[in-house]
Amino acid sequence: MEISPLQKARYAYQPKLPPVLKSGIAGLGLEKSPAALPPEGDRERLKALFPSTYGQDRVTFVDRAGGKAAKIEGPGRELRVGVILSGGPAPGGHNVIAGLFDGLKAGNAASRLIGFRGGPGGLVEDKNMEITAALVDAYRNTGGFDMIGSGRTKIETPEQFDAALATAKKHGLSAVVVVGGDDSNTNAALLAEFFAARQAGIAVIGVPKTIDGDLKNEDIEASFGFDTATKLYAELAGNIERDSASGRKYWHFIKLMGRSASHIGLEVALQTRPNVALVSEEVEEKKLSLGNIVDEICASVSARADKGENFGVVLVPEGLIEFVPEMKALIGELNELLAANEAAYNALATAEEKRAFVSGKLKAGEARLYGSLPAEIQTQLIWDRDPHGNVQVSRIETEKLLAAMVKSRLAELAKAGSYKGKFDFQTHFLGYEGRCAFPSNFDADYCYSLGYTAFALIAAGLSGYLSSVKNLAAPASEWKAGGVPLVSMMNIERRHGSDKPVIRKALVELDGAPFKAFAAHRGEWSISSDFRVPGPMQYFGSPEVTDRPTETLLLEKGRE
Numbered sequence: 001m002e003i004s005p006l007q008k009a010r011y012a013y014q015p016k017l018p019p020v021l022k023s024g025i026a027g028l029g030l031e032k033s034p035a036a037l038p039p040e041g042d043r044e045r046l047k048a049l050f051p052s053t054y055g056q057d058r059v060t061f062v063d064r065a066g067g068k069a070a071k072i073e074g075p076g077r078e079l080r081v082g083v084i085l086s087g088g089p090a091p092g093g094h095n096v097i098a099g100l101f102d103g104l105k106a107g108n109a110a111s112r113l114i115g116f117r118g119g120p121g122g123l124v125e126d127k128n129m130e131i132t133a134a135l136v137d138a139y140r141n142t143g144g145f146d147m148i149g150s151g152r153t154k155i156e157t158p159e160q161f162d163a164a165l166a167t168a169k170k171h172g173l174s175a176v177v178v179v180g181g182d183d184s185n186t187n188a189a190l191l192a193e194f195f196a197a198r199q200a201g202i203a204v205i206g207v208p209k210t211i212d213g214d215l216k217n218e219d220i221e222a223s224f225g226f227d228t229a230t231k232l233y234a235e236l237a238g239n240i241e242r243d244s245a246s247g248r249k250y251w252h253f254i255k256l257m258g259r260s261a262s263h264i265g266l267e268v269a270l271q272t273r274p275n276v277a278l279v280s281e282e283v284e285e286k287k288l289s290l291g292n293i294v295d296e297i298c299a300s301v302s303a304r305a306d307k308g309e310n311f312g313v314v315l316v317p318e319g320l321i322e323f324v325p326e327m328k329a330l331i332g333e334l335n336e337l338l339a340a341n342e343a344a345y346n347a348l349a350t351a352e353e354k355r356a357f358v359s360g361k362l363k364a365g366e367a368r369l370y371g372s373l374p375a376e377i378q379t380q381l382i383w384d385r386d387p388h389g390n391v392q393v394s395r396i397e398t399e400k401l402l403a404a405m406v407k408s409r410l411a412e413l414a415k416a417g418s419y420k421g422k423f424d425f426q427t428h429f430l431g432y433e434g435r436c437a438f439p440s441n442f443d444a445d446y447c448y449s450l451g452y453t454a455f456a457l458i459a460a461g462l463s464g465y466l467s468s469v470k471n472l473a474a475p476a477s478e479w480k481a482g483g484v485p486l487v488s489m490m491n492i493e494r495r496h497g498s499d500k501p502v503i504r505k506a507l508v509e510l511d512g513a514p515f516k517a518f519a520a521h522r523g524e525w526s527i528s529s530d531f532r533v534p535g536p537m538q539y540f541g542s543p544e545v546t547d548r549p550t551e552t553l554l555l556e557k558g559r560e
Contacts, residue, residue: 010141010438010539015095015448016476018469020061024106025456028072029064032057035488036218039504042492049501050189050487052196053464058219060482061456072460079104079111079174081458083131085150086119086180086187090209090225091439092447094139094147096179099451101136107459114171119151120187123176124160126167141444143228144436155187161194168195168202175203175458177451181210181223182503185466189486189503192464203463205454206486211434213263213552214505219484221472221557224450227442227550229257229434230264231537234271236430237315238533241272244311245529250426251301251406255316255399257431261507262317263552269518270551273525273532275300275312279515280323281508287325294405298419300526301410305421309529316399318431322391330366331391334381337361339497351379358382377401399427440537441546445476453481473549473557513555 020028035058038046047054064071083100085093097115104111113131116122129148139147155164168176178188185206192204208215208222211229216222233256240252254274258264262280269277276297283293297314304312321327337358338345348354355378359367370378380396403425413419439447446469454467465483472479489503508515524530538545553559 091228103455115148121153
C-alpha cells in the first residue's frame, strides 16, 4: 500500500503510557476495591446468569515498590492471546492491538498474538492470522480496523459458544481480547462466563470502543474513538457554520452519529456553538413531541429572520427519533411486531407491501402516527434490525424529516403573518467520515494504554474484565491503569422480544456538567452568529493543542 506523508510521519509517533506500565509488569502489583453493583432489581438474575464472574472486584495496577500491593504471579510466562475487533470501527483500534502486542513481547518474547478476522465470527469459524511485529509496525497510529477486519456477528447459540471454545483450545490460547462497544462487550462477558463454567483456563478481556461515547461509567471515563470522531465532526460542522455565515441563505441540518446517546452532538455543540442543538435525553425527559421540536427550531429561525439573518445551523443526534415519546412507542411496537412476524414480513417483495403489512398490525394510535410519516421514513423504520436487535437509526433520515416539517410550519406562520423571513435548507449526515480517521494524539495514547492494560490483566490471571485507564483529563503522565468487571456494568433489557443481559448504555446526564454548560449558553447561541470554528485536528505542536481532551471530559472532571 502506498502511504501518505502524514501516515509515514505518524509511524514515528510513540504513544504515551500510564507511568505504572512504562517499565513493564515485573514490578506491578494489584490493588482491589469493590466494583459498583448492577441495578438492584437485576442483581439476582445476573448472579444466576453469571455465577462464575459475578461479584468480582475492580482492580488497579500499582508500583509494588511500596510493598502494600499484591504481587502479580508469573508475569513473564509465555502467553498466546487472540484478539477480535467487533462492531463498527473507531479511531485507535490498531493502537489497541499495538499496545497488546508490545505488552506481550515485553513480558516474554516468545508470546504470540493471533488475530481473528472479521470480528467474533472469526473466532467461531477459526479465521485466524498471526500478528507479527512487521504487521503491527505497518498500522501503528493509523485509523481503521483493516488490519484484521471487524464484524457484527453475535456469539449466542450453544453451537457458536462451543465452536469458539474449540477454536481457542485448538490454538492454545491463554486469553481472548474483545475490542468493542456495549453490545460487543456484553458478548465478551457471556464468553468469559462460558469459558469459566467449563474450566477452560482461557481468560476474556474487553476493551471499551465506540465513537458514540455511551460506554462509560466511574471506571471507564471515555470510550476510545470519541475524541477523534468529535474533533473531526466539529471541524466539519464549524466549516459548515462559516459557509452558512458566508452565503447567508441556508439553514443547515446536520445529523451526527450516535445510535442512542447524544454525547457526540453535545460535544460538537460545545465546540462549535450552533443555533440549535437537540439532545435526545432532554427530549425524552421533557416528553417533547415532534411538533415541540419543530417549534423550538422555528423559534430560532424566526428570531434570526427578524435580524435579517436567514441562515443557521441545527445539530440533530442520530438516535433522536427513538427518544421522542410517540416515536419511541411506535419503534418499540415495530420491534415486537417484526420479531413475532419475521417470516411473513420477509416473504413480502416490495416496500409498499411491507408498509401495508405493518400498518395493518399496529395498534390504532401507532398506526395513525406511522401513516402520517413520509413513505421514505416509514420504510426506513422497518428496515432490517442489526444483529443486536437495534433499529438502524443511521438509515433514518431524521434531519430531512425535521427540515421538511420546519419548512411546512414556517409556511403556516408566514400565512398567519407571524413570520416574514426566507427559509431554505441543506441537510448533512456526519457519520462514517469519523469512524476511521487518523486517531488524535489522545486516542493514540489512550488506545495503546488500553491494549497494554489488557495484557497486564491477562498476565495477572484475570478474566471477565474491561480494560480501564483513568484520570484521562490529566496528562498521560498522571493516568492510572486497571480493570472493571464486565458484569458490574450490566442490566436486563428487552431485546428481540425477550429479556437479555446487556451492558447499560451511558446516556447524557442532564444534571451533568457538560449539559449544564451547554444549557447555560444555548439561548444566546440560538439567535447569534457567534459560531466557533475549531479547525482541523492537530498532531504536531504544543501539547495544549495536540493533546487536549474533549470539552465533555474536561467539564466532567472540573478541568474547564
